[in-house]
Amino acid sequence: MIQHTSCSSPTMSAPKLKEVNVSLPRKFDTPDEPWHRYVTVDLLHYVLGYTVFHPFVSCVLVLCLRAQYTAWHALEMRIAIAWALLMCSVGIFNIFSDRLAYGAPREVDLSEEVIVVTGGVEGLGGLLAETYGMRNANVAVLDMKKVDDEEAEEKGVLYYQCDVGDAKQVEAAVAEIVEDLGAPTILINNAGMVRAKSILDSTPEDVEQTFRTNTLSHFNTLRAVLPHMLRERRGTIVTVSSVLGRLGAANLSSYSASKAALLALHQSLRAELSQNPDAKEIKTILVTPGQMGTKMFQNLKTPSNFFGPVVSPAEVAKSIIGLVEKGESGEVALPLYAKYTESLGALPVGIQALLRRWSAMDTAVEKAGMVEKKQN
Structure with a gap:
């Protein structure tokens, strides 16, 4: 018979977590704003940056069209491929530009x-x-x-x-x-x-x-x-x-x-x-x-x-x-x-x-x- 022993003992205690006093905002502490007040050009830029202007999403669009058996010579396929190439080129250019300007990142611990x-x-x-x-x-x-x-x-x-x-x-x-x-x-x-x-x-x-x-x-x-x-x-x-x-x-x-x-x-x-x-x-x-x-x-x-x-x-x-x-x-x-x-x-x-x-x-x-x- 195999006896299973517990990993914990009365003499051992879990490490204490640091207690942080946090005062969360209550609904009546913040002014009620209409929904359109939260729509800003920064929000639109953020959303577009992770959708239309993102290289990965642009490439996925080409794959989706191909999954629908869209012909390679079709106009929508050509536009999608051109857009994907443009977004990938911009992304690669930005990576090389940052590396040229700032060098390789350092390790931070x-x-x-x-x-x-x-x-x-x-x-x-x-x-x-x-x-x-x-x-x-x-x-x-x-x-x-x-x-x-x-x-x-x-x-x-x-x-x-x-x-x-x-x-x-x-x-x-x-x-x-x-x-x-x-x-x-x-x-x-x-x-x-x-x-x-x-x-x-x-x-x-x-x-x-x-x-x-x-x-x-x-x-x-x-x-x-x-x-x-x-x-x-x-x-x-x-x-x-x-x-x-x-x-x-x-x-x-x-x-x-x-x-x-x-x-x-x-x-x-x-x-x-x-x-x-x-x-x-x-x-x-x-x-x-x-x-x-x-x-x-x-x-x-x-x-x-x-x-x-x-x-x-x-x-x-x-x-x-x-x-x-x-x-x-x-x-x-x-x-x-x-x-x-x-x-x-x-x-x-x-x-x-x-x-x-x-x-x-x-x-x-x-x-x-x-x-x-x-x-x-």
């Missing part, structure tokens, strides 16, 4: 990575930090806001109170991170602030503070973290800019200018890394989101929900995490119009003026009551 997030207490940075914290990754946050130890332990994140605009504070904080967690290998430069003022109403202190937080902080963290990545011969650097860095907007001059500087910084960083043999496995990601549903622009209303929907931080975070964990370089531009703002400069100036007027981008901040007036 979260257990061996140390992630540093600036401005990671709230908003997009907070969502990224907490997501990695729940996955038991090594996460360090640099932020001016203080987080108590109990909350930090719940989230699985180490918080370092630090003004990222101050180079000495950043160097000291990174030294602590190296001692506590190890050498940083993923840097997410997300810290940002906005002062909605006209150029004439902006004080030198306002402009300096905006640039310290939005722009100089990137220089400070790069100088402190990049040497560790070069010694490790691997890493990922995420630069969070904004679509306003390419467009500019009335009453957001200092914010737009500080974000525009990050576009040039990103390109310069890529150029310098390409010259360094120790940086072959260091990837770079540029993030240029449109209006996000965060506290920074919470009162701002988009003029067209169809063409310019408000993008959720979760969507942006998902795209960033996807590229980071694939070990790839690239760009994250959401919603769809953010991908094409760079090409607007090629349009005639009259068309550009009409588009700005139609989009109401230069009046939206004032209508939202966000503009700070100069105190007399």
